[in-house]
Amino acid sequence: MSSISGMTGFGRAEGAEGGWTWSVEARSVNGRNLEVRFRGPPGFDSLERAAKTSAQKLFNRGQVTLGVQAKRAEPGAAALKVNEDILARYLTLANQLAEEGATPPSADGLLGLRGVLEAPEEEEDADARATVETAMAASIEAALEALKVSRDREGSQLLPVVTDFIDRIEALIASAETEAAAQTDAIRDRFTRRMSELAPDAPGLQDRIFLEAAALATKADVREELDRLTAHVASARTLLQQPPAGRKLDFLMQEFMREANTLCSKSATTALTGIGLELKAVIEQLREQVQNVE
Known part of the structure; x- marks a missing residue:
């Protein structure tokens, strides 16, 4: 025997792929018709269409809000490089101050100065980005499924x-x-x-x-x-x-x-x-x- 569903609920899912980690939260409240609002990470515009398509398969009414928080892993120490030009400027200034009686700079201090250490920009190829988007879309669907369970419980x-x-x-x-x-x-x-x-x-x-x-x-x-x-x-x-x-x-x-x-x-x-x-x-x-x- 089928039973009615409510329109208020919450669902959550998490995932990781290709150096990215993310979490998805899906919430819904009462609404006369189905309205889906999506907020995702920059550069993943296609996820909004996937989110709305998934929501339309599961729900008929209610205001559904989906949010995706994503973060890309920081590069390791081995990937960092020293900006020689900026380091030379800092050394010149430090030597001038040392001649006036200031404490000479330490290596740790110099490396901690802004701009001395740089992380190379990593470019994702199209296939890698597509793989990440597919995994994120799966997490969105999982969060919506959890939301459906919550609404059924109501x-x-x-x-x-x-x-x-x-x-x-x-x-x-x-x-x-x-x-x-x-x-x-x-x-x-x-x-x-x-x-x-x-x-x-x-x-x-x-x-x-x-x-x-x-x-x-x-x-x-x-x-x-x-x-x-x-x-x-x-x-x-x-x-x-x-x-x-x-x-x-x-x-x-x-x-x-x-x-x-x-x-x-x-x-x-x-x-x-x-x-x-x-x-x-x-x-x-x-x-x-x-x-x-x-």
């Missing part, structure tokens, strides 16, 4: 919460059906009392009461709204078994609220109005949770 925690709200809505619908069944009698009794008070001796009063009460009862009939609410409950349960369900559940929440509003507006009893208001409150709570569903 979904497993969301499912019982969402299911509980749907159960509460179903129970309120059942209560509304019971109360709605008594609306016709309540309308007739109320209308009879009112008419009897205003025109107790009017000819054909009973027939008039019957016709007017029937008309009011028709206007206050909420069976259609209750039937649609029941159908929405069934749809919500089906969607939870057919992820990704977030967008469809968003739309369904609007339909739930529309029927609940109509129920309240057509209610002819205080009890049914109270049920309708509680129903709207639970639907709003469910809507807030649905915002976290992918």
Whole structure:
């Protein structure tokens, strides 16, 4: 059985190749659609396309942020060379200062001066750079897979919460059906009392009461709204078994609220109005949770 996924999570991966080391972090938060933001090391522009392609395969909604921190290994001591020109200038200046009484410079001191030791620039050939990029792309995919696991875990925690709200809505619908069944009698009794008070001796009063009460009862009939609410409950349960369900559940929440509003507006009893208001409150709570569903 499939289960829903959330939209909040975190994933991380690390890698190394060809003198490079890197770490990848993937985070996501709620979003109406899928939005992927990428920040990578200079010179690896193609990674952004690979990151977005991988994210689109795994996710349908949410704001996904990917960051790659990369570092190239420093050259060893054997690769360093002395800049003879700069060293000669430092020596000339040091000798002048020594003649004036300054302490003569040491070899360590001279080598530590800026520009004396140089690390040759290493040029990566195209094949080596491509190999590093491929390895980085694999780490990006691994971080996104870890993010997917994290979002699935959130979904497993969301499912019982969402299911509980749907159960509460179903129970309120059942209560509304019971109360709605008594609306016709309540309308007739109320209308009879009112008419009897205003025109107790009017000819054909009973027939008039019957016709007017029937008309009011028709206007206050909420069976259609209750039937649609029941159908929405069934749809919500089906969607939870057919992820990704977030967008469809968003739309369904609007339909739930529309029927609940109509129920309240057509209610002819205080009890049914109270049920309708509680129903709207639970639907709003469910809507807030649905915002976290992918």
